[in-house]
Amino acid sequence: MAFGKSIRTFWDGRWHDGDMAVMKAADHGIWQGTSVFDGARWFDGLCPDLDLHCARLNRSAEALMITPTCAPEDMAAIIREGLQAYGPDQAVYIRPMYWALHGSDLGIAPLAGATGFAISLEEVAMPPADFATTVTRTRFRRPVLEDAVCNAKAGCLYPNNARMLVEAQQKGFGNALVADALGNLAESATANVFLVKDGVVSTPIANGTFLAGITRARHIANLRADGFEVRETVLTFEDAHAADEIFLSGNFAKVTAVKAFDGTEYPNRPVTARARQLYWEWAATAA
Incomplete structure (x- = not known):
């Protein structure tokens, strides 16, 4: 299909x-x-x-x-x-x-x-600029390089992502936040993830369990050039609940706002909107 x-x-x-x-x-x-x-x-x-x-x-x-x-x-x-x-x-x-x-x-x-x-x-249409999704946790985790070809964008990795996504959707959410082998936040079922707290932007450090994406790197560069502090660091699910904003970063949509993580809501998303604006401005000048 x-x-x-x-x-x-x-x-x-x-x-x-x-x-x-x-x-x-x-x-x-x-x-x-x-x-x-x-x-x-x-x-x-x-x-x-x-x-x-x-x-x-x-x-x-x-x-x-x-x-x-x-x-x-x-x-x-x-x-x-x-x-x-x-x-x-x-x-x-x-x-x-x-x-x-x-x-x-x-x-x-x-x-x-x-x-x-x-x-x-x-x-395939780009999602609307104001689209926002919801996320929950999944029992499925990202593998390590000794177990799977995590350093490749390989089709054989995606059945694991599919069961993450389906589990989240069966619980009534749009996507899943996924743990690495140690239980720390790695990414979502479909894209990399960023957290915003007190104006500081953080994203899980690339540790070999997930593909640190091209669009992720572009957001890091754009936000830093715009004056934001961006940290690549170890993040927990508690950090996600405590965040002011969460957004997802992948090639398909470039930026996807998150409006809720389980019972935690994120009604105000100015940094997410700025990340999107910066990406579109950069893309126009880089063409």
């Missing part, structure tokens, strides 16, 4: 209209889960940090022992070519992907140099 509409697929060296079939039944990626992707965005005629997303895809592939086959700058050029079919009033989710085609002698490890590559462009 497609995520959006007006889909275009880059596969086998050219762009195709529609949702193309690109994998075969015996591909290693389909039965052993050796697949990676990255997500970028096109909105308001802008495509911020596209080069960084393409570069991260290749690093993710290497983490899963998949051989990257497209240089980041070439990948970005292919994506920009594909985006020419969309208008500036359309928002597009950009998803370049690699997967392993063949396995080693025992079938488990991917075979070097045997890589599938495709890019999917899907029209």
Whole structure:
């Protein structure tokens, strides 16, 4: 099932209209889960940090022992070519992907140099600027690098995120705040997280249990340039309850305000609004 509409697929060296079939039944990626992707965005005629997303895809592939086959700058050029079919009033989710085609002698490890590559462009609207979600805790946690490929944006990691999200939604919330292996706050089920207390912005320190995102780094840089103190530190769920604001940071929405964490409400969210404003201003100048 497609995520959006007006889909275009880059596969086998050219762009195709529609949702193309690109994998075969015996591909290693389909039965052993050796697949990676990255997500970028096109909105308001802008495509911020596209080069960084393409570069991260290749690093993710290497983490899963998949051989990257497209240089980041070439990948970005292919994506920009594909985006020419969309208008500036359309928002597009950009998803370049690699997967392993063949396995080693025992079938488990991917075979070097045997890589599938495709890019999917899907029209998916940006959430409204005033959208705010609710969050709760989940019993599921982020793994550590010794247990899973936490240093990659790998498809095999997302079933864990899915059960976090579904658990939260079954409890009546929009998302989940997730613990790391030590029980400290790591991220949400879908994005990185920031807390605001007395004007100071904090985010969980990157400890290898979650992907410290490209958009997260952009918010840190933007807020610091605007005069905010931003701390990367160990945070607890008690810190989240004591915060004045919480917002989520990910490629899909860039900034998502949180209006409540269980019984704690956050009615006033000026720093969240400023983070959003700073991101859109930066994106316009960086284009």
